[in-house]
Amino acid sequence: VIDPSSLTKFRKLRLQDQNLLDLLIEKTIAIAMDLDLIETGTIIVDATHTQSRYNLKKPQEILQDQSRKLRKTIYSVNESMKEQFPKKNTKDDLEAELKYCKELIATIEQVPGLSANPKIGESLRLLEETVADDIEQVRCSSDADARTGHKTVDTSFFGYKTHLAMSVERLVTAAIVTTGEKSDGKLLQSLIEKSCAAGIPVNTVIGDTAYSEKTNLQYAEDNHICLISKLNPNITDGHRKKEDEFDFNKDAGMYVCKAGQMAIRKARQGKKGVGTNQKDTYYFDIERCKRCPLREGCYKEGAKSKTYSVSIKSTEHAIQRD
Template sequence: MMSMQQSIKLSPYMGLYDLIVPMDNMLRQINDLVDFTFVYEELKDKYCLDNARNAIDPIRMFKYLLLKTIHDLSDVDIVERSKYDMSFKYFLDMTPEEEVIDPSSLTKFRKLRLKDINLLDLLINKTVEIALEKEIIKSKSIIVDATHTKARYNQMKPKEILMERSKKLRKAIYQIDESMRSKFPSKTKTDVLEDEIAYSQKLIEVIEKEVTLIQYPVVKEQLNLLKETVADDLEQIKCSKDHDAKVGHKTADSSFFGYKTHLAMSEERIITAAVITTGEKNDGKQLQTLIEKSEEAGIQVETVIGDAAYSEKDNIKYSKTNKINLVAKLNPSVTQGFRTKEDEFEFNKDAGMYVCKAGHLAIRKARTGKKNTGRNQVETYYFDIEKCKRCPFRAGCYKEGAKSKTYSVSLKSTEYLDQAEFQESEYFKQKSKERYKIEAKNSELKHRHGYDVATSSGLIGMEMQGAMSIFTVNLKRILKLKGQQ
């Protein structure tokens, strides 16, 4: 049962918070900034309101997940820290002497209470609402880009995940006690996943016997991360990969296995919209959705700033129709060319190649026609014929017995003259300089909040991770800008 009102906290020790948690503490500031009662409204249908025993306060559970994102810790360690960290207790609306939750409750909360909620849009819209109320967002421009997140479960070798975590654990221990080397089990010499799981379990058993050693926070945190992987996610690791994740291309020579987060951000560096897709999706195709989501959140969009991926034909038409300035450089291969089967072949701006419907990247390209004119030229993209022979979409695309598979684009520089002219304007050049801001935001998400690797498997899990991470960076940015006002 969910209680709709929090009970009044009666404790003779509440005054400690005013002595120990300073007014400029980030968690205290977030508590003052955000009215978390919106969590009740969103989750009320997930609880029984009139029978059974009281559930743990959903606001407290939500705040635990927020703390987990801010500090990039395991469920076990975030709960452990809430036992003694007074700023945590204050943020969680606990009395100083109150007992903490069982860490397993967080897993249940994520799976049972949050699974059917559009948490991504909900949390972004909430922070944008706060930023507009505080008059922090004043610009009428959004900057768009996509960042990739690697799947937690590697496409080829899930064994490497366990190896990396056990390595970090051993390294933390060696910094404290080098003599532990002799007590550890022998490392595996096979490529069998089950052998690595068995090794990790033996390693955990040895370390847990060292009572003094596991009191060190650096050891405890790495130990709990390894245990969480082995115990909680064992079944998914055995599946060898995340079935929702897909291969995406960062450059012509490199790829990743995972997801893409397509972001829109105001010039004040507040994320206004996000779309999370599998890794192979085209960046430009998400632009219209990002604009519409930003407008639904309350942003007036007069200008969109992005790279060449967003200057495709449909986006130029959409921008003109909606009187939006599209500050994205034209790419001849995407916007000025005439091509067939546009829905089956999409341009990947990072690799500089087309990608077919099956997600296969062209391996090379060649241009024919009169040079230096840009007219009557054809750019031909060549695909790996061996992949085409085995492709599930080969019917109507690959001709049996063919020695090559190509896709051609006819270049016509006389089209899109308005966009080309706008590209030379001073306004375009000045607004283009704002694009670096979103690259810095992507870096913050990855390096400070663990967004470089998915914390769970599946698109739903990725959306939940994205929601909490974006909510966190937006709140931090709002606090910073509010302090400068």
């Protein structure tokens, strides 16, 4: 049986080398290909969250840690100082902790020669600097590389993301580790390229809506890859609620509002050839809107115009939607 210390050393020291991780995956895929275990050029992509083993600390927790270390260092030199120190703060409150730290610093500075000790002086300066910082600067973690990422609008995590590609036979073909705030879709091209380098003839990619951004659609088309990824509902359905939608009269080529009024003209907005999509804006007769019985929630009092805009989907988005 492999000694646990060997595995620990390998994980901590060797796996920090990104190239080594790629090399291990490539070797795994090469063996699988030789044994005919991979039959298709289809890969599945996704990202998984990894919590940092250190939690993001509150400012008062940072101060508590530093003041504790300072007291401990002083006790190793002069244990009798316990009786002279102010009473510790027991509240989970930043202002109360700041007040305690200031009192602690003042007490230490009143004792001749105490801060001259190198260890005590260093801890004392660190606490003084932290107290002087603003609240945002105090917010930190023992894990300086981790970042806050968001699973949904309401939930977040502190740590990293592991972006993975695997074959339909469930063999990992590529892996990229990033900080927690990185977007899943931005890593698609790298995952495909690493999978190809590992020996997978990628022709189909399956992923969720995060991978259907425009640059990925263009990349897939340029490289003759079928990207099976739904478009974001905001692109296919738009931001507008169903009850706020107007009807389109295909014969007249104009939109008709809930009260039956047809737009009097339309104009295309947005620059041609620029990354952002253009939109058609339909204009309604403002005088009729002012008198309309259904104007509440539709026409804003005092507005000089009433318009209804529809985004024009890019060719890539239209193809992907179909």
